[in-house]
Structures are given as structure tokens and as C-alpha cells.
Amino acid sequence: MNLDKIKPFLVMEILEKAQEMQRTGKNVIHLEVGEPDFDTPKCIVNSTIEALREGKTKYTHSLGLIELKKAIVEYYYQEYQVEILPEQVIVTSGTSPALFLLFTMLLEKDDEVILPDPYYPCYPNFINLMKATPVYYKLKEREGYTYDIDSIRRLINKKSKALIINSPSNPTGMVNNNILKDLADLDIHIVSDEIYHGLTYGIKAKSILEYKKDAFVLNGFSKKYAMTGWRLGYLIVPQKYVRSLQTLSQSLFISANEFVQYGGISALKLAQEDVNKMVEIYNRRRIYLVNSLRKLGFIISKEPNGAFYVLADSRNFNIDSFKFAYEILDNTHVAVTPGVDFSETSNNFIRFSYANSIENIQEAIERLRHYFRI
Ligand SMILES: Cc1ncc(COP(=O)(O)O)c(C=O)c1O
Numbered sequence: 001m002n003l004d005k006i007k008p009f010l011v012m013e014i015l016e017k018a019q020e021m022q023r024t025g026k027n028v029i030h031l032e033v034g035e036p037d038f039d040t041p042k043c044i045v046n047s048t049i050e051a052l053r054e055g056k057t058k059y060t061h062s063l064g065l066i067e068l069k070k071a072i073v074e075y076y077y078q079e080y081q082v083e084i085l086p087e088q089v090i091v092t093s094g095t096s097p098a099l100f101l102l103f104t105m106l107l108e109k110d111d112e113v114i115l116p117d118p119y120y121p122c123y124p125n126f127i128n129l130m131k132a133t134p135v136y137y138k139l140k141e142r143e144g145y146t147y148d149i150d151s152i153r154r155l156i157n158k159k160s161k162a163l164i165i166n167s168p169s170n171p172t173g174m175v176n177n178n179i180l181k182d183l184a185d186l187d188i189h190i191v192s193d194e195i196y197h198g199l200t201y202g203i204k205a206k207s208i209l210e211y212k213k214d215a216f217v218l219n220g221f222s223k224k225y226a227m228t229g230w231r232l233g234y235l236i237v238p239q240k241y242v243r244s245l246q247t248l249s250q251s252l253f254i255s256a257n258e259f260v261q262y263g264g265i266s267a268l269k270l271a272q273e274d275v276n277k278m279v280e281i282y283n284r285r286r287i288y289l290v291n292s293l294r295k296l297g298f299i300i301s302k303e304p305n306g307a308f309y310v311l312a313d314s315r316n317f318n319i320d321s322f323k324f325a326y327e328i329l330d331n332t333h334v335a336v337t338p339g340v341d342f343s344e345t346s347n348n349f350i351r352f353s354y355a356n357s358i359e360n361i362q363e364a365i366e367r368l369r370h371y372f373r374i
Contacts, residue, residue, distance in 0.1 A: 064091025144302030168306025
């Protein structure tokens, strides 16, 4: 095992310190965690309770309930007009196990995996765990964190096994639709993490499957349906990989929760109105937060249009994001995530999550304004 290469998830360390402060009576505002503040929609909760009452508490097929897999197929058709088969879908206990399964199957020692920088911190951790090597393509703040096909193409060589894309992105909050067609033409496996699909503002995120039938898709219910604690996700893969993934999954996980999978079916079939309401609220917070951070002196060249994050350049304050995040937490009791969590070259950035009420976000901005004496 390559455990010395696995880095701590700094956002969790900040969260744990913030929680400790709360235990000593401090009023901490959480703008660090990537977790919806909304309750899971009632229609999902109700169907799951019904499933529990009906005794849906067993192991399921290792690849997931056929009803859920069919609902996912239907969902991808409705959303993106792409035709996939239920046999291509593998249900997992969250997107994280899906990522782990996929990389365990796909990667061998010394393979290279190309991924965006800044990145979701678990990607390089999983890659390193498999003794493969992460290779980064830099997304630039002043260019709105857009992907550049030429710099990606230059990184591809014989060792390159896969390319990860994440749109809308954690941590940038950006949707990158325009690049998908070009990426689909590259001679490399594409792994598209679509977990923030559905949380977009004034734009709809496109799926890689609209351009590349044999791409690998990761998705889950945590973000769009406010279901982080339910632990439900899935993979869509070319059929020839299913058997290997199934064999692995049987040993590693047996199956996802049965009653939770019923909740997933209701999410896909019944919860769109609830999601629309959440998106409307996220959008108001997003606009307020971006405007306020700009007034405080943070640099945000292009408004983020997806997920619930703003990755702001904080060079006007401090270029050591780790120290700066702790300074903010200690002095204002506002918890934020240091950019260095998302790459060493993002050390002059702070990620703000707007998965918190507008009142709390306003109070956080007031505290920052007061602390910075603006
Ligand atoms: C980009 C991205 N992918 C995957 C995950 C994992 O999600 P989960 O395991 O809750 O489905 C997260 C969670 O923050 C994320 O931000």
C-alpha cells in the first residue's frame, strides 16, 4: 500500500477544529463543507420509510436493484438523450466507493492519470493508492478555470491510462461543457465525475456520454438530492468492464443498502420539483456571495455557474491559504477551506461553500468585513 502518499483531507481537519470550537460555545459559521444544508426531500424519505416497513433490509444483487438501474437509464435518457443499458450501471454506496472500484479495476502501477488542477482531493489519493501517478493540467482562475485541449493533449503519452473530468467542478464551481466534444476525440479512457449535475445556474451541464459512448461516468445522489448521509452512487461503464467491477464489488461491498436504493428510485422519479427549489435558493446565495467577496477584495474573474462553491483568489490578503483559513476561523469563527487542499499551486485561494443559509452567509461576510476593517 502506498499510504505515505495519501494526504489528509484538509477540509475535514478544518471542520473538526470548527466543531471543537462549537463544543466550547463558539458560534461558528460553516462555509467549508461540501454538503447541502437542506433536508433530503420528503418524497424520498417517505418512500424509504415505506421500503423499510416492507422489509427491504437485505443484500441486493451486487450490481444494484434492477428497478434503480432502469430508473438511472431512464434518467440519463430524459436528461441527456443518451441511450445506455441497465447492464452498464453499477450501483454503489456513494460516489466515493464507485471511484475506488473503478480505479482499482482500471489502474496498474506506473500508469498515469491526467486530471485537472485544482482537483477534488480524493482523486490523487486514489490514484496514488494504486501506485499510479497523477499528472495535472492547470486550470487558470483568470480564464474562468476552462479546460484547454492543447495542454491536455500534450500530457498524453504511452503511460496515460485515463483522463478525469469534473464539470460542474469541486472546487471551482465551473461548468465546462465546450471542451467535451474535443476530449471525446482523444485516444484515452475518460472518467467523468458528474456528481454536481443538476446544480447549475443559467446553464445545463452536458454529460460526456453525449459525445463518447464508451466513457466511464461516476454519479451519485449526495449533492443534487441532499442525500450525503444516505451513501448512494453509481457507475456507468462500457459493458465489457462490468464483470470485473462486479467481482471486485462483491468482495469489497457485497451490495448497497436495499432500502436506500428505493430512496434513490424516488429521488430520480419524484424529486425534481424539490431540486428546482434548492437550485433557486443556491442561486440567490451564489450571487450574494460572489458580489460580497469581490467587494471585500477577493478576486473572482468569472462567476462560478455550478455546484455550490466559489474558489476565490485571496492574494490581496495572504498567500498561504492554510494559515489564512485558520486565521479566519480563529478570528471570525467562519470556517473556509484553504486552496492548498485542492492543489499546491492553489495556495493563494480560498474555497467558500454556499451550502449554508443566506442569513449565515450574510453574517459570515459581516464578520470578514469587520475583521479586514473594510
Ligand atoms: C467531485 C466529487 N466527487 C465525488 C464526491 C463523493 O461523493 P459521495 O461519496 O458522497 O457520493 C464528492 C464529495 O464531496 C465530490 O465533491
